[in-house]
Amino acid sequence: MNQKNGKNSLGLDSCFEDLENPIDLFKKWFSKAKETEINDPDAVAVATSDKKNQPNVRMVLLKEFSDKGFVFYTNFNSKKGDELKSNQKASMCFHWKSLRRQIRIFSSLERKRKEYCQIV
């Protein structure tokens, strides 16, 4: 890390550090957010879209995460449940105001157990 100009080896802001695995960066930032956010550091916006490609976004709470993906709880008898059936593409955005940081995740949703979804 080049401390002089505040950039990492990729030329990105030093807050991104030199971590090769984005999950490792998420882990560090999430852990910091748990210390600094007033509430709900695990709150994340999840965007899906309907059959007409109309995007739809709502907040959920992150249940767990790993290299395999990000898991949240949901009722499948819901708009997001319906949208998931027709289009598995989705994205998530965490925003931690206290850190002035966001993390965006673009991927596909998978239905896991009865009422869990995982973005992979």
Ligand SMILES: Cc1cc2nc3c(=O)[nH]c(=O)nc-3n(C[C@H](O)[C@H](O)[C@H](O)COP(=O)(O)O)c2cc1C
């Ligand atoms: C802070 C916050 C956390 C929420 N967490 C969840 C959650 O974990 N799972 C969930 O299904 N809905 C959660 N909700 C409600 C959703 O935002 C949404 O209103 C609901 O799931 C219906 O969405 P849908 O009609 O698009 O399916 C949360 C709302 C807020 C404001």
